[in-house]
Every structure is written in structure tokens, then in C-alpha cells.
Amino acid sequence: AQAGSAGVTLVTASAAVLTSLGGVVALWLLDWRIGLCFSLGVPPLVLIARVFMNRGSGLFLRYQETQGRISALLLEALGGARTIGASGTAAAETRRVLEPLPELSRTGHRVWALQRDTGWQVGLLIPAVEVLVLCAGGLALLHGDISAGELAAVVGYTALAMAALDQLDALFALGMSAAGARRVAEVVDQPVPAPGTRARPASGPGTVTLSGVTVRSGTRLVLDSVDLVVPAGTALAVVGRSGAGKSTLAALIGRLREPDSGLVAIDGVPLPELTPRALRAAVGYAFERPALLGTTVAGTIAFARPDVSRAEVAAAAGAARADDFIARLPHGYDTLLKDAPLSGGEVQRLGIARALVHDPTVVVLDDALSSLDTATEARVGSALASAWSGRTRVLIAHRVSTAARADLVAWLENGRVRALGPHQELWRLDGYRALFAAGTTPESETAPEAVPEHDPHPHPQESI
Structure with missing residues (x-):
């Protein structure tokens, strides 16, 4: 002022x-x-x-x-x-x-x-x-x-x-x-990333590539020369201890943060070369604490696509298991957000519904199911797997159940990918099991033999 x-x-x-x-x-x-x-x-x-x-x-x-x-x-x-x-x-x-x-x-x-x-x-x-x-x-x-x-x-x-x-x-x-x-x-005067001018190939399947990506926060190295490929249509869970760089990696995929060095690309097109419209159409997010923008419940679900039909909004809410509590609101989907008393889990489900309506090629769930109880998380996870079948998904995971449902798991440690492979095989590693709380071992997660850990600088084609 x-x-x-x-x-x-x-x-x-x-x-x-x-x-x-x-x-x-x-x-x-x-x-x-x-x-x-x-x-x-x-x-x-x-x-x-x-x-x-x-x-x-x-x-x-x-x-x-x-x-x-x-x-x-x-x-x-x-x-x-x-x-x-x-x-x-x-x-x-x-x-x-x-x-x-x-x-x-x-x-x-x-x-x-x-x-x-x-x-x-x-x-x-x-x-x-x-x-x-x-x-x-x-x-x-x-x-x-x-x-x-x-x-x-x-x-x-x-x-x-x-x-x-x-x-x-x-x-x-x-x-x-x-x-x-x-x-x-x-x-x-803070530098603003320049928007690109290229459109992503219309038939691009959604392969995400990180090549030599390094990110610093002050003097701390958050990500250190990360090389990672998420094949199109794959559900990749990213796990690691607090501060390992999981949310930073998630932010890089949608260019919500710029790497200090290295390259992030979708279908071979570097993110800085994509137009903002192409980038937002390619990558969508659901966050741990989503901001409910808009005026009504329906408006916040359709925030990324205001012209979407009410039927599509309701379908997305159903897939996110949000339709039951929306029906109990005073005016259903037309309830004003300021008049809607919502729990943390309900807010997260609205954020997931918004991501479903967005309908991007690559979906990033940054701990977006953390406020749901185990049973609800399983139902929502199953519905999302069906709704996003064939889509590339990157899941920032803290629960063993989330990692178990993914096709691949990337284990971050000290800013590097320590191991990459299916959850059942990574579970053989003592350090990997220690990431999760006790008592979460699935029935099939036992094996007598240890698996050698990944090279600290894994190549995209490597897996366990």
C-alpha cells in the first residue's frame, strides 16, 4: 500500500x-x-x-x-x-x-x-x-x-x-x-520461467523423463543428479524418509519448480519448451492439502475445466468416493464452500475429484490420500486405478499399501534414487522395510534372499 x-x-x-x-x-x-x-x-x-x-x-x-x-x-x-x-x-x-x-x-x-x-x-x-x-x-x-x-x-x-x-x-x-x-x-525482480512455444505430441502416451536433475535449497542438496524414467501408463510410487526430496520431485514433473540443472521432459519434449496450456493439459495434481478454490462444491471440482458438465463432475466425485458426503451437504453440489463443513479426508477427496475432471495425461498425487483411513484409501485407490487406467501416475507414498499397489517404486535417499523396482522385490531390503510403520507387511511380502541395492545413480532402464 x-x-x-x-x-x-x-x-x-x-x-x-x-x-x-x-x-x-x-x-x-x-x-x-x-x-x-x-x-x-x-x-x-x-x-x-x-x-x-x-x-x-x-x-x-x-x-x-x-x-x-x-x-x-x-x-x-x-x-x-x-x-x-x-x-x-x-x-x-x-x-x-x-x-x-x-x-x-x-x-x-x-x-x-x-x-x-x-x-x-x-x-x-x-x-x-x-x-x-x-x-x-x-x-x-x-x-x-x-x-x-x-x-x-x-x-x-x-x-x-x-x-x-x-x-x-x-x-x-x-x-x-x-x-x-x-x-x-x-x-x-525474481526470475520468472519463460513459457515455451511447443505443443506436446497429440498422441504422446505420457512418458516422464528426468535426466541429471539437481535441485538445491540454499546450501542443501535436495535432489542430486537424479536419472529416472516413468514409462507411459505406469503407476510409480516414490518413497523415502522425510526430506528425501519426494515432493520436490513431484513439483518438477509439472514445472511447479525449476531444477538447478538437468532436464525434465514429457514424451521427449522438455518442459520449458511446452506452452503453459500444453503443460497444464499434460500434467495434473492432487495435493495433500488442496486449496478449495471456487464458490461451490461443484465449482471447486470443475475448477480446471469450468465448462465441464454436471454429469462429469458427479462421475469424478463418485470415483473419488466424495459423492456420499456431498449428498449430505445442505444443497449438494451447489453448497457454498464457506457453508460446507469438511474434514481433512473430505477435502482431499474433493482435490482428487478435481484431478479426475482435469483429466491430464500424467497425474501426480502428492500424498493426496494421507488423510483417508485405510479402508477408504483402498476403495479410492482402486477407483483411481480404474479411472486412470493407462495413464501415467506418480504417487508420493508414505503408506506401504500405496507402494504395494504401484507398478514400480522409486526409493529416494539423500536426494538420489537408491533403488527402483516392484514393491514385492524391494521389500526384501531391510532399509526399505524400515521406511514404513511396523505391522504393515502384506501377506506376500516375505522373501528369504536379500536383493542387491541399486546403484546411487541408476539408469532409467535399470530395475530390480
């Missing part, structure tokens, strides 16, 4: 400066000595303004950054209000949110001190210039250089010319606007 007010502030200040210029020109025309006396006040004013902006720019920026930190901490705390209440940590969380407050206070006091110093300097300068101009006018009148009427005009023109000297408030607002604009520029 402060960055947006810069234009208004500049217009107001410019109008005052133009008015002042008119008054100064009139003073010079009446008598050059009167004009010179007024002009003597300009250099001190410029110096005061320059010192104010030089000292103030850093202070204004620091003040706004500290305000932003407090706001971010407060929003984070509000989002976790139930957890804070249940943990009995309200006092500690209050201290954490207010921790930057002393810095905000110190910076604010420095800003006020700068305003005070600038204020008294301008407050002394303006009367001094007025007295000097009126003395020059009085002397000119005594010497007969100007008339009494012209002296009255000097008083009026001096008041007009003083408009530029009395712009402390505008100068402060301009400093705050400049600081806000710098913060906005930090966001706007």
Missing part, C-alpha cells in the same frame, strides 16, 4: 514545487534582490532533504521488514492456533511472535528522531527566509525601488514560494513509499 502511494505523493509534491516556482519567478521579476534573498534558502533546503532521504531510506526499509516479520509470525501462529492451544504453549508462542518488537521499537524511535531533527531544521529555515525576504522588500520600498502595493505582492508571492519549503510530510511519505517499492521490487 505504501509503495502504491508513491505516485500520489509525487503528484502532490510536484504541484507544490510548481506553485513555488511561480512565486519565485514573480519575486525575481519584482526585484532581483528580493528573488536572490529567497533563493538563498534553497541550498539549505536541498541539503536537509538529502540528509533526510539518505538516513531515512535504510530506516524505513528496516521498519517495514520488521513489521513484515511480525505479521508473518502472527499469521503462522493463527494458522496453528489449535496446536498451540492443545500444547499449552500460548505464552511461549506469544514471546516468539513479539520477539522482533524491540527491534521495531528501536527503529521506530530512530525514524521519529529523524523526523524531529528534520522538522526543527525546516521550522527554523522557513521563518528565516521569510524575514530575509521581507527585509529586502522593506529596503527596496525605502529606496523607492518598489511601491507599497508591490511590497504587499512580495508578501503574497513569498507565501506561494514557501510551499516547496514546507513539504516535510510529503518527504516522509515519499521515503516510506520508496522503501515499500524496494520491498515490492525484491519480489518482482
Whole structure:
């Protein structure tokens, strides 16, 4: 908001400066000595303004950054209000949110001190210039250089010319606007991936290829030279411990994140070369915590394809096992989202229904069934396997049942693909079994022999 007010502030200040210029020109025309006396006040004013902006720019920026930190901490705390209440940590969380407050206070006091110093300097300068101009006018009148009427005009023109000297408030607002604009520029200047111009082959089956993909987060290596091919029509489960890079890999497939190096392609076409329309048609997502966008339940399911028929919306909801709880809502599919009390599992099922309506060639389920109970997950998983039969599916999995239903499993460890193969064969590895909770062993998941682990840099054709 402060960055947006810069234009208004500049217009107001410019109008005052133009008015002042008119008054100064009139003073010079009446008598050059009167004009010179007024002009003597300009250099001190410029110096005061320059010192104010030089000292103030850093202070204004620091003040706004500290305000932003407090706001971010407060929003984070509000989002976790139930957890804070249940943990009995309200006092500690209050201290954490207010921790930057002393810095905000110190910076604010420095800003006020700068305003005070600038204020008294301008407050002394303006009367001094007025007295000097009126003395020059009085002397000119005594010497007969100007008339009494012209002296009255000097008083009026001096008041007009003083408009530029009395712009402390505008100068402060301009400093705050400049600081806000710098913060906005930090966001706007972030590099934006350029959209491609190619369309994906119409008959492309949906083969996903990652070649030498590396992703860093600060100094941490999230993915390290990953080579992976997901054959068309394959259901690939991606497993690994927390921080192994599973969600990062999922984001790369739909270009929701750019790799630092390497290439991601669909049907041989690198993602950066695809048009946004082609990319969104090729890759669809269902997330762990989907955002329910739109106005109604039907609207959020059809969000990616607003022109889809109600029958298709209902079919997708049925496949996602969402039709039963939708039917219990006050107005069914026309229930406003704000009036629909939904559990975490119900929200996830609406997200899956939305992905079904999207109908992409490649589907990425980023832990999209995590809030469902085991029985519901099995029913939804079976329905999705039928609905997306022949589609390429990438499943970010934390449950052994999800991995067991997949055609292939990619085991990520320390940012690399440690092993790739069917779940039944990977289950022979002690480290792989340790990824999952105890008591989840399927009946067929026993084998007396260990299988050698994959090379840390597997080639796409390798499997166990």
C-alpha cells in the first residue's frame, strides 16, 4: 500500500514545487534582490532533504521488514492456533511472535528522531527566509525601488514560494513509499520461467523423463543428479524418509519448480519448451492439502475445466468416493464452500475429484490420500486405478499399501534414487522395510534372499 502511494505523493509534491516556482519567478521579476534573498534558502533546503532521504531510506526499509516479520509470525501462529492451544504453549508462542518488537521499537524511535531533527531544521529555515525576504522588500520600498502595493505582492508571492519549503510530510511519505517499492521490487525482480512455444505430441502416451536433475535449497542438496524414467501408463510410487526430496520431485514433473540443472521432459519434449496450456493439459495434481478454490462444491471440482458438465463432475466425485458426503451437504453440489463443513479426508477427496475432471495425461498425487483411513484409501485407490487406467501416475507414498499397489517404486535417499523396482522385490531390503510403520507387511511380502541395492545413480532402464 505504501509503495502504491508513491505516485500520489509525487503528484502532490510536484504541484507544490510548481506553485513555488511561480512565486519565485514573480519575486525575481519584482526585484532581483528580493528573488536572490529567497533563493538563498534553497541550498539549505536541498541539503536537509538529502540528509533526510539518505538516513531515512535504510530506516524505513528496516521498519517495514520488521513489521513484515511480525505479521508473518502472527499469521503462522493463527494458522496453528489449535496446536498451540492443545500444547499449552500460548505464552511461549506469544514471546516468539513479539520477539522482533524491540527491534521495531528501536527503529521506530530512530525514524521519529529523524523526523524531529528534520522538522526543527525546516521550522527554523522557513521563518528565516521569510524575514530575509521581507527585509529586502522593506529596503527596496525605502529606496523607492518598489511601491507599497508591490511590497504587499512580495508578501503574497513569498507565501506561494514557501510551499516547496514546507513539504516535510510529503518527504516522509515519499521515503516510506520508496522503501515499500524496494520491498515490492525484491519480489518482482525474481526470475520468472519463460513459457515455451511447443505443443506436446497429440498422441504422446505420457512418458516422464528426468535426466541429471539437481535441485538445491540454499546450501542443501535436495535432489542430486537424479536419472529416472516413468514409462507411459505406469503407476510409480516414490518413497523415502522425510526430506528425501519426494515432493520436490513431484513439483518438477509439472514445472511447479525449476531444477538447478538437468532436464525434465514429457514424451521427449522438455518442459520449458511446452506452452503453459500444453503443460497444464499434460500434467495434473492432487495435493495433500488442496486449496478449495471456487464458490461451490461443484465449482471447486470443475475448477480446471469450468465448462465441464454436471454429469462429469458427479462421475469424478463418485470415483473419488466424495459423492456420499456431498449428498449430505445442505444443497449438494451447489453448497457454498464457506457453508460446507469438511474434514481433512473430505477435502482431499474433493482435490482428487478435481484431478479426475482435469483429466491430464500424467497425474501426480502428492500424498493426496494421507488423510483417508485405510479402508477408504483402498476403495479410492482402486477407483483411481480404474479411472486412470493407462495413464501415467506418480504417487508420493508414505503408506506401504500405496507402494504395494504401484507398478514400480522409486526409493529416494539423500536426494538420489537408491533403488527402483516392484514393491514385492524391494521389500526384501531391510532399509526399505524400515521406511514404513511396523505391522504393515502384506501377506506376500516375505522373501528369504536379500536383493542387491541399486546403484546411487541408476539408469532409467535399470530395475530390480
